[in-house]
Amino acid sequence: MTLNINNQQYAAEFDSEMPxxxxxxxxxxxxxxxxGCGIGQCGACTILIDGKxxxxxxxxxxxxxxxxxxxxxxxxxxxxxxxxxAWIKEQVPQCGYCQSGQLMSATALLMTNANPSEAEILDAxxxxxxxxxxxxxILKAIASVVKENAV
Amino acid sequence: xxxSKQSRREFLYNTSLVGGGLVIGLNxxxxxxxxxxxxxxxxxxxxxxxNMFYHDGATSIxxxxxxxxxxxxxxxxxxxxxxxxxxxxxxxxxxEELEADWxxxxxxxxxxxxDVANSTGGSTSxxxxxxxxxxxxxxxxRLLIEAAAKEWAVYADHCSAEKGVVRLLGTKKxxxxxQLAQRVVVPKNYREAFENTxxxxxxxxxxxxxxxxxKIIPDIVTGKHPYSMDVQLPGMKYAAVLxxxxxxxxxxxxxxxxxxxxxxxxxxxxITLDTTDTIRDGIAVIATSTWAAFQGKSALKAxxxxxxxxxxxxxxxxxxxxxxxxxxxxxxxxxxxSKTKDADVDQVVSRTYEFPYQHHACMEPLNAxxxxxxxxxxxxxxxQSADKIMANIEKHLGIPKENITINCHPSGGGFGLxxxxxxxxxxxxxxxxxxxxxxxxxxSREDDIQFDHLNPFELNKHTVGLKNGKPIFWDMKNVMAxxxxxxxxxxxxxxxxxxxxxxxxxxxxxxxxRSVMANAEGFSTESFIDELAHELGRDPLEFRLSHLPRNKxxxxxxxxxxxxxxxxxxxxxxxxxxxxxxEMPEGSGQGIAxxxxxxxxxxxxxxxxxxxxDKTIKVTRISIAIDCGLVINPDLIKQQMEGGVIWALxxxxxxxxxxxxxxxxxxxxxxxxxxxxxxxxxIAIHICKNDEETPWGVGEIAGPVTYASVxxxxxxxxxxxxxxxxxxxxxx
Numbered sequence: 005m006t007l008n009i010n011n012q013q014y015a016a017e018f019d020s021e022m023p024x025x026x027x028x029x030x031x032x033x034x035x036x037x038x039x040g041c042g043i044g045q046c047g048a049c050t051i052l053i054d055g056k057x058x059x060x061x062x063x064x065x066x067x068x069x070x071x072x073x074x075x076x077x078x079x080x081x082x083x084x085x086x087x088x089x090a091w092i093k094e095q096v097p098q099c100g101y102c103q104s105g106q107l108m109s110a111t112a113l114l115m116t117n118a119n120p121s122e123a124e125i126l127d128a129x130x131x132x133x134x135x136x137x138x139x140x141x142i143l144k145a146i147a148s149v150v151k152e153n154a155v
Numbered sequence: 156x157x158x159s160k161q162s163r164r165e166f167l168y169n170t171s172l173v174g175g176g177l178v179i180g181l182n183x184x185x186x187x188x189x190x191x192x193x194x195x196x197x198x199x200x201x202x203x204x205x206n207m208f209y210h211d212g213a214t215s216i217x218x219x220x221x222x223x224x225x226x227x228x229x230x231x232x233x234x235x236x237x238x239x240x241x242x243x244x245x246x247x248x249x250x251e252e253l254e255a256d257w258x259x260x261x262x263x264x265x266x267x268x269x270d271v272a273n274s275t276g277g278s279t280s281x282x283x284x285x286x287x288x289x290x291x292x293x294x295x296x297r298l299l300i301e302a303a304a305k306e307w308a309v310y311a312d313h314c315s316a317e318k319g320v321v322r323l324l325g326t327k328k329x330x331x332x333x334q335l336a337q338r339v340v341v342p343k344n345y346r347e348a349f350e351n352t353x354x355x356x357x358x359x360x361x362x363x364x365x366x367x368x369x370k371i372i373p374d375i376v377t378g379k380h381p382y383s384m385d386v387q388l389p390g391m392k393y394a395a396v397l398x399x400x401x402x403x404x405x406x407x408x409x410x411x412x413x414x415x416x417x418x419x420x421x422x423x424x425x426i427t428l429d430t431t432d433t434i435r436d437g438i439a440v441i442a443t444s445t446w447a448a449f450q451g452k453s454a455l456k457a458x459x460x461x462x463x464x465x466x467x468x469x470x471x472x473x474x475x476x477x478x479x480x481x482x483x484x485x486x487x488x489x490x491x492x493s494k495t496k497d498a499d500v501d502q503v504v505s506r507t508y509e510f511p512y513q514h515h516a517c518m519e520p521l522n523a524x525x526x527x528x529x530x531x532x533x534x535x536x537x538x539q540s541a542d543k544i545m546a547n548i549e550k551h552l553g554i555p556k557e558n559i560t561i562n563c564h565p566s567g568g569g570f571g572l573x574x575x576x577x578x579x580x581x582x583x584x585x586x587x588x589x590x591x592x593x594x595x596x597x598x599s600r601e602d603d604i605q606f607d608h609l610n611p612f613e614l615n616k617h618t619v620g621l622k623n624g625k626p627i628f629w630d631m632k633n634v635m636a637x638x639x640x641x642x643x644x645x646x647x648x649x650x651x652x653x654x655x656x657x658x659x660x661x662x663x664x665x666x667x668x669r670s671v672m673a674n675a676e677g678f679s680t681e682s683f684i685d686e687l688a689h690e691l692g693r694d695p696l697e698f699r700l701s702h703l704p705r706n707k708x709x710x711x712x713x714x715x716x717x718x719x720x721x722x723x724x725x726x727x728x729x730x731x732x733x734x735x736x737x738e739m740p741e742g743s744g745q746g747i748a749x750x751x752x753x754x755x756x757x758x759x760x761x762x763x764x765x766x767x768x769d770k771t772i773k774v775t776r777i778s779i780a781i782d783c784g785l786v787i788n789p790d791l792i793k794q795q796m797e798g799g800v801i802w803a804l805x806x807x808x809x810x811x812x813x814x815x816x817x818x819x820x821x822x823x824x825x826x827x828x829x830x831x832x833x834x835x836x837x838i839a840i841h842i843c844k845n846d847e848e849t850p851w852g853v854g855e856i857a858g859p860v861t862y863a864s865v866x867x868x869x870x871x872x873x874x875x876x877x878x879x880x881x882x883x884x885x886x887x
Contacts, residue, residue, distance in 0.1 A: 033387055
């Protein structure tokens with residue numbers, strides 16, 4: 005099966021029913037996308053498929069056939085790197101394990117809504133759990149990108 | 156560097172200094188200087204914890220510290236990074252004394268170093284390695300200056316160092332650290348020189364006290380931070396274990412026919428280890444991917460002897476604990492003053508508070524990669540206690556410690572869970588049982604919750620005798636599951652005090668959980684003093700302050716004596732910044748609390764505001780004040796306080812657990828809920844100014860005061876007193 009990830013073609017043999025999370029991590033070695041819960045509850049595995057945020061832990065690889073995947077590894081190459089910069093500026097992460105998913109969810113939000121209200125930000129980000137409690141800074145970082153009209 | 160692991164152990168030794176002072180062994184250092192290690196780029200660059208430490212052309216001037224010819228500096232961590240920020244905090248201390256350019260500092264993750272880098276917790280990393288790392292930095296700077304002085308044929312005191320450059324005073328001559336690294340000469344009396352190298356005065360600090368940016372965040376936001384979960388090694392297989400669902404149950408038989416049919420599953424092996432009661436009996440599935448291992452595990456059929464804990468009824472256990480609290484005498488572990496007869500007081504007030512078992516649910520589920528090789532083994536793991544892993548492998552698998560290699564990775568959260576070494580030992584047992592396969596054992600989230608080492612269940616009964624409106628005695632009696640000890644009790648100035656403990660056998664294993672005993676002690680003590688204040692018609696802030704006399708140290712036989720000025724200072728600051736006593740709207744209220752965390756000598760206070768609508772609590776604002784001595788990095792402190800508050804709010808509203816027939820009923824984030832972004836209150840952090848010369852603990856200060864301040868605010872808003880956590884879903 006061939007997957008288009010971050011504008012690169014990846015070809016490998018694997019069970020097409022395997023969730024994308026494990027294809028990315030164990031088969032293709034793209035370990036930036038994290039396993040947190042396996043049931044779409046925590047958001048650590050969030051990637052974009054054709055620009056929409058999906059939980060890769062509960063999405064079979066077959067679903068991605070012919071579609072465009074974006075993961076944390078490719079974010080720097082897009083204009084949404086401003087989010088990574090804001091994450092650094094606001095010193096958001098602590099342990100960092102959930103942050104790939106947080107950044108991908110934030111990216112998905114700004115792709116569809118470049119000027120979200122605080123309520124819209126909260127609504128878009130509530131699917132992503134952070135156990136270190138970096139939420140106040142995630143909110144600040146996204147708000148700063150919105151405020152500076154950076155995307 | 157052939158045999159560098161052995162050298163690493165030899166080149167360090169402990170002195171009698173408090174907190175494990177340390178000397179850098181410079182015969183090793185000389186070997187580093189002489190021997191430039193050239194290594195190829197790693198095959199899997201994303202998961203190396205060496206962070207290119209032994210890179211082409213690099214020169215180490217100690218194993219802690221490497222300065223390269225391009226001026227890049229690598230700091231080898233002496234503590235374990237799990238999100239608490241030690242990589243940034245500890246390297247700032249070295250960089251300060253080294254007079255390094257902060258932008259050139261890079262991190263190499265901790266390797267277990269005997270007696271030094273093996274254990275991380277108790278909010279003690281910065282305070283216990285403060286002196287050691289300052290000396291390491293200062294000593295390295297001295298060597299660099301001496302190398303420059305030799306180059307210019309002048310005395311060393313004609314040179315000065317700043318921002319990675321040595322200058323010859325009164326001239327324009329300068330040499331960068333990178334140019335000097337290979338010219339360093341180690342003095343023969345290096346041990347003495349190390350101890351005698353002068354340290355900077357606090358007034359001269361340039362980096363300490365500043366909001367230096369994290370050294371790990373750039374890797375995190377690009378997905379490159381090297382968690383052990385991301386380890387990928389040639390030939391590595393993936394493993395999942397079906398464990399006995401009840402603590403101490405036994406495997407009778409299993410059936411793996413269906414499991415081995417799952418594509419990718421290669422092997423199924425039983426794991427039983429009679430020598431330990433914390434590794435559960437189980438069946439391991441070895442596969443070509445984590446997914447295949449999980450699928451194979453689901454297809455297994457097992458028959459267990461569930462044992463006596465299967466008979467446990469959670470509610471009965473709690474009721475029995477309450478019964479013991481009233482009936483058992485317990486063991487007196489603290490006594491100040493004398494026993495007071497009830498007849499000598501006007502009134503006796505007694506209240507009991509319950510703090511539940513609590514799950515960790517770190518974002519990175521437990522995992523370890525293990526390779527059993529007969530008489531030696533290697534492991535890749537995130538751990539707060541590498542020494543415990545090594546000791547357990549030696550004890551249970553018979554591999555001598557010197558043949559065990561542990562590669563320590565940073566983790567996606569620790570919060571005390573990664574003190575437990577079960578998951579690591581278990582991974583090695585699986586590797587052994589599979590015939591020596593290199594395996595990555597990954598807990599599913601369900602495993603991580605079900606086989607968690609929980610915060611112990613605790614009951615605290617506080618009893619006070621009042622005479623003329625003053626507490627004459629204060630007794631605390633405590634029932635605790637599988638744990639003992641008191642942490643920070645009793646800091647209020649009461650003439651007669653006692654602490655009594657009853658340890659009970661709970662029905663599951665327990666462990667350290669951020670703030671440990673301070674959670675239940677802080678929650679109960681600060682709730683009770685609030686009750687007393689209201690009982691006596693006193694203002695809760697004023698009542699507390701009236702029992703915290705100035706200029707008094709209280710020693711309750713813990714790591715540090717409690718400095719009441721610091722405690723008062725935190726309380727007064729939070730009262731001022733949080734606007735204690737301001738008019739609150741109908742149905743809302745303020746609550747206040749203060750608590751010392753004596754493992755790390757940190758002092759915290761909180762002021763919470765809540766509103767209660769339709770019997771549902773909403774926390775709207777929390778102010779925290781912290782006194783943690785000398786401040787290394789204010790922003791790191793704020794991060795830890797914000798995180799600690801949110802951690803505690805999760806525990807207040809969604810914490811606890813539920814067992815049925817000895818089996819954990821929670822399984823994942825839908826039924827073990829934690830706070831999400833839309834639920835957080837406004838959080839304000841205030842750091843007390845002080846003139847302390849040393850830094851104290853930070854990471855576990857916020858929790859205890861958050862529980863009590865929120866519950867006290869609920870009382871202020873509604874008149875309802877919370878004596879039992881959690882307040883499920885915030886419903887009163």
